[in-house]
Each structure stands twice: as C-alpha cells, then as structure tokens.
Amino acid sequence: MLNKKYLLIGLGLALIVLALSVKPSIPAAKAIETPPPPQPSPQQDGGQAKPTNSYCLLCHAEAGEAGEDGQMWELPSGETLPLTIDPTILAASVHGENNPEGPVACADCHQDYRYPHPPNASQSVRQFRLERYGSCRTCHEDKYLAAQDSTHGAALRAGQQDAAVCIDCHGGHDIQPPQEPRERISLTCGQCHGAIFETYRDSVHGTALLEEANPDVPTCTDCHGVHTIANPTTMSFRTHTPELCGDCHGDADLMAKYDISTAVLDTYLTDFHGSTELLFAESDGEEAGNKAVCIDCHGVHNIQAVDDGAAVRENLLTTCRQCHPDASENFSSAWVGHYETSLEENPLLTLVTWFYKWLIPIGIGVFGLMIATNVLGGRIWGRGR
C-alpha cells in the first residue's frame, strides 16, 4: 500500500519536472532542428519515465542521406556529428540482444537527454565525447575509476584533451568484446599510439600476434594493464620490468611451447645488474637508477627473437656501450648469457662456483665438529680441569 503511494508521488513529481522542462523555446545557438513533438509519449509506454528505444528512434533512426532532416549536428568548431543511429548496430553490440543483463536502452546511457533535449554547449566533437563518456560510470564504475587513475586520466586532467576515455577505445554504440579477436587489443591502442604500434608490429611479439593470431604473445595491455594503465616512463615501472617479463618468460609450460629457456630471469637476477636491480626496486623507488633491465638490452616495443646467438654476441658490445661508453672489447663477454653456465663454456666461472659450493659446507662441517667436541667433551669455559 505504502509503496504504491510513494510510486504515485514519484510519478507525479516526475511529471511536474517533465512539464517544467518543456520550455517554449530552445536556444537559437543550437543547430539541432526541433522536430515535431513525438508520439507516442514515453508515459504511454508502461508508465515509465524512461523513454523506449522506439521513442528515440522516431527521430534518430537513420533515414535517407546523412545530413537530411536536420540529422547532422553542426558544432561551433565547424565539425559535424550525425545524430542518427542504425538500431541494428546497437542490437549487435555487447549492450544489445546478447547482453546477459538484458539489452541496454538509449536512455540508459543518454540519461540526461529527455525530450525536448536540453541545449548542449559542446564546442567540438571532442568536447562532446568528453562530456558523454561519464555515463559509462553508471554501470562500470570500477573500470571508470581505474581509468581515471590511469596515465590517460592524469593526462586528461593535465589538459591533454586527446587522452583516451572509455568510448575512444570501446566505441560508443558499436561496442564489441574488446579482446576479441585478440589482435583488436593492440589495434585499438595503435589508433592513438601509431608510432609505437608500428614498432611493436615488427617485433617478435607483434608479428606473432598479427600474422599468426598467437594466443600467448603479449598485446599492449598484457604489459601496460587494461584500465589501470600506469605511466610507463616512471622509474618504478622500469625497475619492475624484470617481474613483468618474468611473468611469461618464467612460466615453464608456456616457454616450453616455444623452446625458450626459463632460466632468463634467474640468470639475470644472479648477475650483478639483476641483483642490484632487485634491491633497487625495493628500496630506492623513484630515484634515478642505472642498472640494466630486460628492456635495455632487448628493447621495449621492438623486441626481436634471439635465435642467432652469434649475432647477439656481435651486437652485445654496442648494447653494453649504451651505458658503459668506455667498455673494452672483452667487456661484453663478462655477461655470460642467460643460459646455465657449463664447464665447456665458462670453465673459470664454473670451477670457482663449484669450489665455493663445496668449501662452505666443508668449512661449516669442520668448524662445527671441532667446536662440538669441545662442547660435548665438557671442555668449554675452561672447565674439565
């Protein structure tokens, strides 16, 4: 009983608001022509305040040539934006008929666009899009907030209007599963990050993704994250690259498919660069550091396969000299590679490693035994005699 009463009050209020919002004139600055009042009215459709799609489509359905019937919005910037929509596009999108939550209606996203439409002050298409993407928050608040905290969000707040918002990556009406096919992910990022995409495309990862639809190679988001995309130029991102690469390159099952050694991470961390980096990452945070991480030798987006060991060796000195400009010819062979050391390859290193592997336990055993006889024999503390 009570519920019905509140419903009636609510409905009444909604009607008052609706009545008040119907103003006799729409500002002339708006280029949108005012169409005749549509029929049927939303109230006739189940009595809900939210208009149905068919109500919206009375005006916004695609009809004839674009630009006809005032269906092209001319913005003050001189750009135009079509105001029509092919309903089949929405129906085929993730928000359409296959949406497990049920189809999303026009008015679910365009909540503040009751008819007659309030004036829109957007000066450009970009400004309009920046104004629109906030409606994604209604349903996808976690993703929306993560994106706000990302490097894109930060760039936007810093005034970089081109920084990507929800609809730049996902689209507006024609929203498809963003990771299907997998190539779509990197192609999406490539729309703005064209130069980086070009580099990635020619890398061992990019080639495998685009030419073979490889399911294992990283796409952009595997390294950079999806909505929480962090600024990759920070020291912290840099110092954590070994972990990032190690996620895949330390996975024995995954690497076995491609005959790639998983010793890469361990051999790196045992080496001077790796162990220092490990301590640096934990303690120095954002301070500038100079320890080589994976990307300094292998590249970032241009990572190539290292099938040809000899070629790698040849290039190594050049690579070393990026940070060690005075490096001598022999210097690069101080890096013994990402493979387990062997007696044939590195006799000196293998022998000294072996020597201390035995010396230390033997030392502990000998000293331990000598001390033990003293303690157990009761000759400690000068006692015993």
Next chain:
Amino acid sequence: MSKNPAGIQRFSPRQRFEHLVLMVAFVGLALTGLPQKYADKDWSQTLVKLMDGVENMRVLHRVFAVLLLGEILYHLVIVVYKLRVLGLPASLVPRRRDLRDALDWLRFNLHLKAERPAMPYYNFAEKLDYWLTVTGVLLLALTGLMLWNPILVTDTLPGEVIPAARQVHGGEALFLVIAIGMWHLYGVLLKQFNRSIWTGKITQRQMEQEHAEALTVERPAPRFSATEIQKRRQRFYPIAGVVVVALVAGMYWLLTTEKTALETVPRQEVQLFAPELDVQAGDATVGEALWGTLRCSRCHGMEAAGVPDGAPSLRGTTLTFDEFLLQVREGGEAMPAFSHLEVSDVYVLHLWTWLKDAASPQ
C-alpha cells in the same frame, strides 16, 4: 711473565687498534656486502632500507673497503718492520707442532687424553683465525678491486674473469663470515670469555689453558743488536715511505680511474601520441588483422569475400586508395558512411593494402 692479578700483558695498544679497525671494516663490509649477494632475501631488503637504498649501501661498502685496504697496508708495514728491522721470529707462521696441538686438543676434548696440550704464545686456533683472515681479505681485496674496475680488467683479461671474480668475492666473503663467526667467536667468546684484545691483558688461567708453553718460555727478544736495529731502521723508513706513498697513490688511481657506467640510463625518445601517423605504405598484415575487428566484416563477410545477395567481395579490389577511402567515408547505396572516428585514414590504408592483393577464396 709477571704474575699480575690484573692479568698478563698480551696485546700492545697498536695490536688492539688494528683489531678494532679490522673488526669495524669486516662487520661493515659484511653488512653492506652480503645483502648484495642475497638480493632476494627479506633481511637484505631490510638492511638496504636501513641504509637508505642500494646506491648508498654500495658507497658504504666502498668506504669500508678503503678502510680495510688501509689496514692491510698498515699491517704489511708493521710485519716487515718486525721481521726485517727487529729480526723477531715469525710467530704466526703455521708449524708442524700446530697440527699436533690441534690433534691433541681434539683428543683432550674427546677424553682420549688427560692433559690439554701446552700451546705456544699464538696457538693453532689463533693461527687458523689469522690465516683465514689474511687469505680471505687478500682474495676479497683482489676480486673487489676487479669488480670496482671491470673495464680496466677486461682490457687485458677475458670477460669471464668478472663474473668469476664476483663468484669468488661472494663465496669467499660468505666463507670468511662463517669461519670467523664460528671459529673465532667460539674461541674468544664461548670456549672462554677472552677480553685480552680489548684490555691488552690476559688472565693467568687463560694463559695456562691456551698458552701454557708461553708461561715457561721467555718472549723472544729482537735478534739484532741495538745499533744494528738503528742501522736497519734508517734503511727501512725511506724504503717503507716510498713504497707506502707509491701504494697509496696507485690505489687512489685504481679507485678513481674508471668510470664504469653512466649515472642514468639514456631514455629512448618515443612519439607517444601519433594518431594519424604518416605511413609510407599500408601494411597488409595489419589490414587483415583489422578486418575482423571492424564492422565491415558484418556485411562483407569475415573473409571479405562478400555474401550472397548482400555486400560484394572486396578481395582484389581495383579501386584506387582515394576511391576506396571515399567509399568508406561517404558510403553508398546500401553501405553506411564511416567517419574517421570509427575507422581512421591509416586503418583504411591498411585495409586497402591487404584487400587489393588478397586472392579470392575458392
């Protein structure tokens, strides 16, 4: 030997000072060095944080290393002075009797022998401490200096010596810490609480237990006469002076000559925002990968081969790029227009590049 109730004089102030310097350097080097060997351990991270970062820790490690190098040089001068100028016997050189003493001590511990061995002024346990430290410190100093100057070293030696030096440096350091931690600390703290290196005096009882022989034998006096010593001293001072100055200068050069690495890794400059990249040529691979992600495939088919009674096949299109782009932007009879917001010019170029050479599927 005077039977002084306060103890018997054992270590001179100079010896005690040397021990203090050595101990500070040793502990300092271990605390700043071992975290670098065990970088993945929590205690390492804790120590590094205490020292305000690994860079600081490495500077501290080098400060302690210089202290230790100074102590090595000082000790060397003293040893040469004692042996060559005063003509004192080399009382720390291991001898056959030390092995016998060690075995007798073990037998005594195991109750196979009633008497503990009457050991000399420096017994086998102390000689072991001394030589473990001498060999360890020299090896650590040598490998440490190699690691300090990897470029200089690889000017003449193969690169492999650098990781080998690192292995030796870490291995020997751990061995020495364990050896001193077990053998030396047990010997001076637990087996008996021996304050002599701090007070200079040892108790009668400890002398009896550890150095019984020294209670019956006089400490050896200088072998040379006073005038001979005076003569030798006059020759020693200038030579020692020159050697010390040369060594210090050489060491200073060695520690400062090499600039191993840049302070910061040079950044790559990457064009971050490049939406309409001026692509010289479209890329068929990208075009093919793009196809399935765009709405085009919904009407023209997943293979762009057209659908019966629907949109035509686009494979092997004869349109020029400009015509193709116009078709996409303007649409056609049944085809909607696609703005640059949906398909960028570059993407249209990639698509066209792929389609124009794409063979029709059977």
